[in-house]
Amino acid sequence: MILQHALGLMTHPDDEWESIEKEHAPPTTVITAYTCILAAIAPLCAYFSTTQIGWRVGDGALIKLSSASAVELCLLTYFAMLIGVFALGWMIDWMAETYGGKHENNAASGIALAAYSSTPIFLAGLALLYPAPWFNLLVFVAAALYSCFLMLDGIPIVMHIEKDRAVFFGGAILAVALVLLVSTRVGSVLIWSVGFAPEFIGG
Known part of the structure; x- marks a missing residue:
């Protein structure tokens, strides 16, 4: 089953990249049977924790989100993650030839590299069950670092790029990922300004 790759990438990435x-x-298949499932972890956990548990900032009062607001934000987050993985995969495929890699009309290898490298970030969504900002930040930073490692590790295998070029290709991919991340943040502000802003309620 394709979801078995998640465990393999977390325990023995080299062998798993070869299998992929x-x-x-x-x-x-990668998007529907892998990304769509794992990307749902964070929104589902965030919905439960922000509506049922709540969080505090310092010694402040308990804060929660209304159910309607949480549903809107979680759905937006979910679709942003799917679009981000798909867009990054296409960009990886588009840039591959520049670094001596293979280019495919359906961007299969690029999308696979983007999706499977994102596995630690998807799984880190479980940390949202404990909605403490400092804890979530630490978990997601650690997950992002491991995702970077997975991508660098998988480039020579999946994209057929020499290891000395893979580092430079990885840097280009991370630059694109940062641009996508910033675009997502800007998009969030714009969406909030047209009526999708969080609705906070007391605990």
Whole structure:
């Protein structure tokens, strides 16, 4: 089953990348059978914790989100994650030829690299069950660092790029990922300004 790759990437990434390359699943399978499922972890956990548990900032009062507001924000977050993985995958494929890698019409390898490298970030969504900002920050920073490692580790195997070029290619990919992240943040502000701002309620 394709979801088994999640455990493999967390325990023995080199072998798992080899398996992913041999499998060479089409983008639709990677998105629907892997990304759509794992990307749902964070929104579901965030919905439960922000509406049922709540959080505090310092010694302040307990804060929660209204159910309607939480649903809106979680859905927006979910679709932003899916679009981000898909867009990053296409950009990886588009840039691959520049670094001596393979280019495919359906961007299968690029999307696979983006999706599977994001596994630690998807799984880090479980940390949102404990809605403490400092704890969530630490977990997601650690997950992002491991995702960077996975991507650098997987580039030579999945994209067929020499290891000396893989570092530079990885830097280019991370630059694109940062641009996508900033675009998402800007998009969040714009969406909040047209009526989707969080609705906070007391605990």
